């Protein structure tokens with residue numbers, strides 16, 4: 195698991211570490227790590243041009259020291275000082291000693307010819323949107339030729355939430371220190387951070403346990419173990435699915451198929467899409483009646499394509515009245531938003547899986563702070579909330595949160611959510627803790643999207659078809675983790 199640490203958590207750890215190390219040592223570690231990543235990205239230093247955007251705080255200091263490393267290796271380095279009177283004095287001296295130069299107020303800043311632009315405008319000390327001069331430089335970096343690298347955090351991005359108040363530095367890479375900050379991997383900030391590289395500055399032992407995480411393939415593989423010699427079809431967790439209707443039989447087919455393909459043990463289906471499900475998946479045990487006639491299960495998935503009429507409401511209430519884990523998806527979310535009392539106070543775990551519009555039906559749209567919003571709704575309803583998006587967020591009622599690190603925009607295709615809820619049902623049926631099961635489901639769904647999309651455009655059925663291969667890859671050698 196990769197911990198996501200807030201600014202307050204990083205500052206608290208830094209305070210302890212700063213007191214235990216000689217002055218400037220942490221910044222040297224940060225700057226050396228930053229220069230190393232830049233050299234790797236550039237391939238060489240000699241003959242390259244770098245422009246440093248330098249604010250008046252320690253973030254600017256990091257950029258100046260890293261610039262000095264590059265200049266010492268033959269790069270032509272120009273620093274643009276946004277607040278000349280407060281530019282880090284030791285960093286500035288180091289840059290000058292190494293042969294770097296400072297652009298005068300109206301002089302050539304080299305931005306239009308740079309191979310590399312380092313954003314040291316502002317890091318975790320940023321407040322509010324970028325000021326006008328910083329915003330202009332960020333804009334020029336966006337359209338210039340240089341590889342854009344943010345120091346610690348892309349300037350203009352809120353490190354805790356990923357909110358972007360106005361202009362922000364568009365980084366292709368972000369070199370972050372001590373811990374990955376949530377704002378680099380979630381919300382709008384994710385798009386500005388690019389690939390995230392973590393530099394160890396020794397903060398780890400002093401950091402409070404993170405309250406938000408990203409899962410890796412290895413974390414998810416734990417939930418996808420193959421059956422052992424003592425297993426039978428029941429012991430692997432039986433999933434019950436109430437999905438699909440006469441109008442939308444495909445939702446039932448996709449959802450049951452995904453449940454079956456994730457952990458093939460036993461899947462039961464109840465409801466009016468039975469014929470379509472039987473035809474597509476002869477392995478599924480189908481009843482045309484309600485959930486009560488389906489037989490014993492260990493977890494329910496309810497809602498995809500199921501409608502919002504009185505009959506659908508009765509089925510939802512019946513499933514939520516059980517003492518089993520329940521995934522509430524799609525149409526069932528509309529019903530639950532009308533009647534949150536159906537969810538509140540359940541003894542067994544409930545997982546709600548809204549996209550933004552479904553989320554808004556419970557009160558307010560998620561807004562710029564997606565982790566915070568998901569946590570609030572989870573605490574309010576006493577349920578796990580899986581908020582879908584390009585980086586899906588999962589929050590538990592106790593504040594535990596996960597940000598998904600896998601996926602592709604090819605997943606924006608009809609029925610993709612039905613596949614996710616089927617995967618999630620099968621993981622919940624194993625008895626896995628609900629928030630972690632939800633995060634693991636989002637991870638596997640994202641990986642399936644990556645595997646399927648490698649061959650070209652995808653439809654939701656491709657995700658189901660490629661699930662066995664995806665499970666194998668997540669269990670085995672694994673796909674490369676996203677850098678964060």
Ligand SMILES: NC(=O)C1=CN([C@@H]2O[C@H](COP(=O)(O)OP(=O)(O)OC[C@H]3O[C@@H](n4cnc5c(N)ncnc54)[C@H](OP(=O)(O)O)[C@@H]3O)[C@@H](O)[C@H]2O)[C@@H](O)CC1
Pocket residue numbers: 208212220221222224225249250251252253254256277280315316317318319320321322323324325328345346347371395
């Ligand atoms: N502590 C450590 O041990 C280590 C810290 N490290 C590094 O220090 C960084 C934190 O440094 P920090 O605390 O000095 O704050 P920082 O991010 O440079 O911001 C302050 C400057 O930004 C300015 N500014 C603010 N908002 C702005 C805006 N919207 N638009 C434009 N400007 C804005 C603000 O101006 P002011 O408001 O004061 O006028 C001030 O000049 C951290 O991210 C990491 O990179 C590493 O070296 C590892 C060791």
Ligand SMILES: Nc1ncnc2c1ncn2[C@@H]1O[C@H](COP(=O)(O)OP(=O)(O)O)[C@@H](O)[C@H]1O
Pocket residue numbers: 524549582583584585586601602603604605606607608609610611612613614639
């Ligand atoms: N741009 C995107 N990048 C990554 N994943 C996406 C993107 N757009 C949608 N997804 C994912 O695709 C799925 C879509 O679910 P949903 O909107 O419920 O679809 P449907 O209702 O058609 O089944 C979610 O898991 C979501 O996270």
Ligand SMILES: [K+]
Pocket residue numbers: 253313314315316317344345346347348349
């Ligand atoms: K920065």
